[in-house]
Structures are given as C-alpha cells and as structure tokens.
Amino acid sequence: MSVLIVGSTALDSIKTPHAENPRLLGGSASHAAVAASFFAPVKLIGVVGEDFPKKYLQLYRRHQIDLAGLQILPGKTFHWSGEYEANMNHRRTLLTELGVFETFTPTLPRSHQATPFVLLANIAPALQLHVLDQMRRPRFVVADTMDLWLNIALADLLKLLRRIDGFVLNDSEAQQLTQEDNVFAALQKIHRLGPKYVIIKQGSHGSILSSPKGFFLCPAYPLRKVVDPTGAGDSFVGGLMGYLASAKGSVEANLRRAMIYGSVVASFCCEGFGLNRTAKLQRAAIEQRVTELERLTKF
Numbered sequence: 001m002s003v004l005i006v007g008s009t010a011l012d013s014i015k016t017p018h019a020e021n022p023r024l025l026g027g028s029a030s031h032a033a034v035a036a037s038f039f040a041p042v043k044l045i046g047v048v049g050e051d052f053p054k055k056y057l058q059l060y061r062r063h064q065i066d067l068a069g070l071q072i073l074p075g076k077t078f079h080w081s082g083e084y085e086a087n088m089n090h091r092r093t094l095l096t097e098l099g100v101f102e103t104f105t106p107t108l109p110r111s112h113q114a115t116p117f118v119l120l121a122n123i124a125p126a127l128q129l130h131v132l133d134q135m136r137r138p139r140f141v142v143a144d145t146m147d148l149w150l151n152i153a154l155a156d157l158l159k160l161l162r163r164i165d166g167f168v169l170n171d172s173e174a175q176q177l178t179q180e181d182n183v184f185a186a187l188q189k190i191h192r193l194g195p196k197y198v199i200i201k202q203g204s205h206g207s208i209l210s211s212p213k214g215f216f217l218c219p220a221y222p223l224r225k226v227v228d229p230t231g232a233g234d235s236f237v238g239g240l241m242g243y244l245a246s247a248k249g250s251v252e253a254n255l256r257r258a259m260i261y262g263s264v265v266a267s268f269c270c271e272g273f274g275l276n277r278t279a280k281l282q283r284a285a286i287e288q289r290v291t292e293l294e295r296l297t298k299f
Helices: 028-036 054-062 099-103 125-134 147-152 154-161 171-178 183-192 232-246 251-269 283-297
Strands: 003-006 010-015 020-026 042-049 065-073 079-084 091-097 117-120 140-144 166-170 197-201 207-211 214-218
Touching: 003 028, 003 125, 003 232, 010 091, 020 028, 028 042, 028 054, 028 232, 028 251, 042 099, 054 065, 117 125, 117 232, 125 140, 125 154, 140 232, 147 154, 147 171, 166 171, 166 232, 171 183, 171 197, 183 197, 183 207, 197 232, 197 251, 207 251, 214 251, 232 251, 251 283
Parallel strands: 003 042, 003 117, 010 079, 042 065, 117 140, 140 166, 166 197
Antiparallel strands: 010 020, 079 091, 197 207, 207 214
C-alpha cells in the first residue's frame, strides 16, 4: 500500500562545530518521504519555489516518490538556517524565510485522495486538517507536530487530535500539551484528546508507544558519532509509516516493529548532513541494523 505525506519541503543551511553546509534538501515532508520510500510507494504533497534545485527533484524521483502533488510556484523555496552546539541536542535558528510556503494550500490530486496511509508531517494544524478534509476514508492517519503550533494554533491542533489515529510528538511537547512532567501520565492525557496510538520521541533515548495493547519502549540505534540530527524525527515517523504500509496484517500487530525500522532509518539520517546519508541507503543496510538492534535488546 502507498503512503501520502504532506509537510514542508525546504532548503536547509546547517552549521555544526565541525562543518557548514548551505541549502541542503530538507523539510519534514522531504525527510519523511525518503525514509518511507525504502518500504512503500510514496506520494508527496508540498510546495517549492522556482529556485528549487533540479537535482533535488531528481533525488525524489530516484526514490520513486510521486510528485504529482508537489506545487512549483513563482518565488523562493522555504529556507531555514540553523546552528548546532557541541551538544547536538541544542540548536538555534539563525534564519527563517518562508517564501512560497507562507501561502501554501495543500491540494490533493484525485488519484491521491484514496491513499490508505496518511502522514501529516510537521506543518500548521489547519493545513493538516485541510488535507484530511480531502481524503476518502484512509486506513491509518498519523500526525506530527512541534512546540510552535502548541503556542499559536492549539485550538486547531485539538480539532486535529479528534480525527487522527496516531499522534507523534517529543517529550517537551508532550509536557507542554498536558502540563505533566511524567511521560506516562502525559500519554494518558493525550489519549483522552482523541488519538488511539501516541508515540513520544525522546531523541537519543528512543521513543515510547502507548496503544490499546499497552506500552512499548523503542530504543534508539546507538551511534558513536552524530554528524547532523536535522530531520531525524521526520525520518523516524516516515520509516515507521512506510513499513506499516508494506506489512501484512493489522496496524496494531506491526506497529512495534515499524518503530524499530523508523529508529534505524533515523540513525542513518544522523550520520550525514541533511539527506546526504539517507538518500544513499540500501535496504540491506537497514535490515542489518534492525537485526543488530534486536540482538542488543533481547533478554
């Protein structure tokens, strides 16, 4: 089955204590779409400007990502610039230029409206709702978010939570949403807002799933060196959704293993700037790390 992914398509300029790389392919939809493409067909919904490099369109196509829903408009592509400290958990935004993304209205081609798996990657909740309004009975819908929307679009986010199956956020966002310091208490409160499945990301400490079958603690793949963590969270949820779309059986039966695959794809993302490492991946390398992660966590 295929996955529809909507989110930001951007150019990222990333600086770390060791290197600097300008105008890399980035954005939540880009990272998620490439990650999902290792497992299932992907349909990308996004917007770029006339300055968007052709080599990045070719990268999408090499991963057989359907670009019928990618709008190319007069103007500039969304550009983000950020700098990481020596501790890669800390970064600061240097520049944000929205460009054509500022007036983005996701429009789904008719051929996309019956896609069974839907990932509403990190964009404004109003746009996520707009996409849902165009879908025809999807099988499984997951949404990601960020602290910005909790601050300026909470009402729209709460509407969204009543209409989705799965919700993904990080631990600080869960605390902000629920006013709970304890992650398990926060999970309980988020379920009451609507989602049947909730995943809280904890960076290098992995992630936690809460579902009708209970909790699952998903480890992060241990890395000796992190080059650039930008897009790791989007790669995680993209890999997760791609695996779910490829697996036989129920979502409930496959979700835990899907999280492991998402964790592994995210680990590769962290080993290069932007999508440089992920875009060169082979499925065999993913399977090798999944096997290793199984060995590391078995007792």
